[in-house]
Amino acid sequence: MSSLSAPSGVNHEEDLVAQARAGDAAAFTELVSRYSRKIFRLASHITQNSADAEDVLQETFLKAYTHLGDFQGNSRFYTWVVRIAVNESLMKLRKRRADRTVSIDEPFPTEDEELVREIAVWEGDPEQRFTAGQLRAILDEAVDSLRPAFRTVFLLRDVDELSTEETASVLDLSIPAVKSRLLRARLQLREKLTRVFKRKGDDVLAYL
Amino acid sequence: MLTCKEFLESLNEYLDENAAAEVRKSVEDHIHNCPNCWVVHDTTKKTVQIYRGVEPQALPEEVNARLMEALGKKMAAGGAGETD
Numbered sequence: 001m002s003s004l005s006a007p008s009g010v011n012h013e014e015d016l017v018a019q020a021r022a023g024d025a026a027a028f029t030e031l032v033s034r035y036s037r038k039i040f041r042l043a044s045h046i047t048q049n050s051a052d053a054e055d056v057l058q059e060t061f062l063k064a065y066t067h068l069g070d071f072q073g074n075s076r077f078y079t080w081v082v083r084i085a086v087n088e089s090l091m092k093l094r095k096r097r098a099d100r101t102v103s104i105d106e107p108f109p110t111e112d113e114e115l116v117r118e119i120a121v122w123e124g125d126p127e128q129r130f131t132a133g134q135l136r137a138i139l140d141e142a143v144d145s146l147r148p149a150f151r152t153v154f155l156l157r158d159v160d161e162l163s164t165e166e167t168a169s170v171l172d173l174s175i176p177a178v179k180s181r182l183l184r185a186r187l188q189l190r191e192k193l194t195r196v197f198k199r200k201g202d203d204v205l206a207y208l
Numbered sequence: 209m210l211t212c213k214e215f216l217e218s219l220n221e222y223l224d225e226n227a228a229a230e231v232r233k234s235v236e237d238h239i240h241n242c243p244n245c246w247v248v249h250d251t252t253k254k255t256v257q258i259y260r261g262v263e264p265q266a267l268p269e270e271v272n273a274r275l276m277e278a279l280g281k282k283m284a285a286g287g288a289g290e291t292d
Binding site: 120 | 216267282
């Protein structure tokens, strides 16, 4: 006989949110534990500073707890938390670079921009060629080298796997703007990773 | 047949696999005839896949401890949904 309710021990996000709203502190703590690693990673990539990222992590969940009553359930709880975290992260960025404006809406060239320079196939599977730690360092460095306007869109779409619509809503951007920035972010990362992962024909010949 | 520039502009849609059949076919026709764009398509696809496969690292222990401490204080001070 099957049951329509979730198996015990597996709590769905919306059940946990309902319990937390009803005052169940353990349910809210479970939500925090579920998302804290992703929020910390996102904040670390946007602020590029571990102390700021930790502040963002705490502020995000404290604000989420305080304003839980405002969460209408029109979006996923996670998307709602990501929105708080992105805003907190951008505030940190602006504070730290008070002498210059940092905005995810900064203008960027769309015309006459060379989107593709490096054209080379990758050598084997990078996940086999590098240790997990090496690969993580390569990927993090590439993302962190993107300008904030591209980096934030890429992180939400391809790292945190939000939809185009969710990303547009979190960043207050139009859907075409999200798509345009995502394409440029992906192509720039492709460029950077290709320089590391490409087949090095000359190096192979040197061993013959 | 798409130009290389048109191929690039369609690449995102193609990779997200929600492209209309017409877009899919035009991209596939292009990359089967243009080796450079095939490489760009292949390496962009791998770029997206490699990032999607990365799990977030565990929080540093002390970062998690401080988060839980801050949260504990907040919860002790008042219920969810109450303003400061």
